[in-house]
Ligand SMILES: Cc1cc2nc3c(=O)[nH]c(=O)nc-3n(C[C@H](O)[C@H](O)[C@H](O)COP(=O)(O)OP(=O)(O)OC[C@H]3O[C@@H](n4cnc5c(N)ncnc54)[C@H](O)[C@@H]3O)c2cc1C
Ligand SMILES: Cc1cc2nc3c(=O)[nH]c(=O)nc-3n(C[C@H](O)[C@H](O)[C@H](O)COP(=O)(O)O)c2cc1C
């Protein structure tokens with residue numbers, strides 16, 4: 001018997017594979033392809049205290065090795081989410097991670113307070129959102145601001161709090177430490193890298209928002225490096241993500257120090273990606289005589 | 302329910318310059334598909350990570366087949382044009398046209414590479430049909446569509462039929478009907494929607510948008526739609542691709 005289960009902030013996942021927020025909806029759309037019971041956890045799309053309309057179209061651009069998105073965190077708000085999506089998700093034997101976004105510390109806290117009463121397992125705080133009161137600068141790029149938003153939300157949060165980092169910073173370990181000193185119970189990374197694509201015939205940016213988040217296989221080396229650095233800088237569980245397409249990619253993150261991994265853009269390329277990765281990890285463990293997935297976490301040292 | 306099938310390719314031929322027709326064996330998808338829906342085609346090549354949405358041209362549920370018609374415009378579609386054996390597809394996606402069987406007179410309008418889904422649509426319409434087709438040069442599928450009703454044709458350059466766009470053609474013919482079904486470029490659909498409003502005819506328009514998941518999960522394919530005096534972003538891949546023209550907010 002092998003053990004694939006992992007402990008994330010006191011919550012036991014049956015395996016280390018979850019979904020990356022925003023790429024899997026609330027699971028419903030993928031249920032035709034994936035037995036949701038098989039997932040270690042489902043991380044749902046970002047939820048705010050109130051509905052957000054999001055950016056104009058086009059919001060998607062394919063680029064070499066990945067894609068850009070400028071969805072702008074469109075979401076129907078916490079109330080709708082609690083009423084419509086949680087009852088659906090509770091039918092399955094998997095853990096629920098709610099990704100929370102906000103434009104201000106107050107909005108983040110409000111969302112955390114509303115969702116604390118809901119039957120979910122963990123929060124993932126997306127601090128890659130623009131801080132409207134600070135001219136739109138991203139919360140997660142400033143250590144002091146990151147610490148402040150985490151410590152504020154922590155007061156309203158009755159669930160373990162994972163903080164999701166943006167890679168668009170000079171030193172990722174500085175932000176990770178700030179999040180932990182603000183009270184983060186775990187860290188997830190990476191969110192998308194800021195990117196751009198220009199249509200040379202139309203002489204304009206493909207995305208209506210001009211710039212967007214770069215995800216997919218091309219960002220994986222950056223993500224693995226950042227997970228490795230953060231794993232050596234802080235002492236909380238890490239969920240690693242960024243460009244994971246297959247089980248080999250997932251194992252790289254685990255060996256770099258992640259306790260769990262999230263699958264994002266790969267779901268668009270292959271709707272079965274999550275289960276393929278779970279099966280692949282199990283086979284790899286059997287073939288390589290690994291009894292416990294936790295034995296290879298951070299194995300590269 | 303949506304399915305992923307590894308479809309055998311029965312036919313993949315160039316029917317016009319850069320335009321291909323492909324017939325695929327996909328019994329599960331064919332069984333549930335309806336007019337106006339689309340399928341997602343996977344390339345399997347790393348360079349094209351995202352699936353390509355292509356409308357269903359014809360459905361043969363009995364034999365478990367669908368036909369698609371696509372133009373080679375970029376890497377993905379060029380790759381499809383080289384295939385001979387099989388192709389991974391997902392479907393069927395989107396809402397499709399809602400066809401009212403009690404309507405006696407329908408107007409069907411297609412522009413450019415938006416014409417293919419109108420074939421399956423026309424097969425399912427009960428009453429009389431008048432069909433308006435436009436393109437830069439000669440529109441595709443004129444002969445096929447004339448099986449279902451009178452076809453009026455325009456071309457931007459005047460090389461075939463009426464010189465001008467298809468909405469100008471409609472303005473000159475002044476057709477009467479209880480409903481309009483349409484698919485084509487957004488500018489055409491916007492102009493058509495103005496004509497429909499002026500003539501008090503309801504119009505269903507099939508829109509295009511850049512997509513990632515194709516199944517309503519990523520919110521990548523937004524279209525602005527009116528809602529109680531305000532507006533909201535709906536998903537072209539799931540709430541659409543077919544919308545009522547008077548609900549769409551056209552001016553972006
Ligand atoms: C609902 C729907 C139905 C469609 N039906 C048909 C059809 O029946 N026949 C047909 O020839 N074409 C159809 N299209 C357009 C078709 O999807 C694009 O031509 C195709 O994706 C281009 O891919 P490519 O790799 O060749 O081009 P590239 O330019 O290399 O593609 C790059 C990226 O842009 C996307 N893209 C490029 N053009 C479009 C477009 N017009 N709409 C949406 N995404 C685009 C691609 O999917 C890909 O993600 C449809 C589009 C939609 C949204
Ligand atoms: C379409 C799309 C929507 C996303 N939405 C969110 C979101 O709402 N909240 C969030 O924290 N991250 C969001 N992300 C980022 C992903 O969760 C993930 O961190 C990133 O895409 C890197 O992983 P990947 O390369 O496997 O996709 C989104 C990514 C994509 C592609």
Ligand code: FES
Nearest residue numbers: 513515517520538
């Ligand atoms: S393409 Fe993902 S929601 Fe429409």
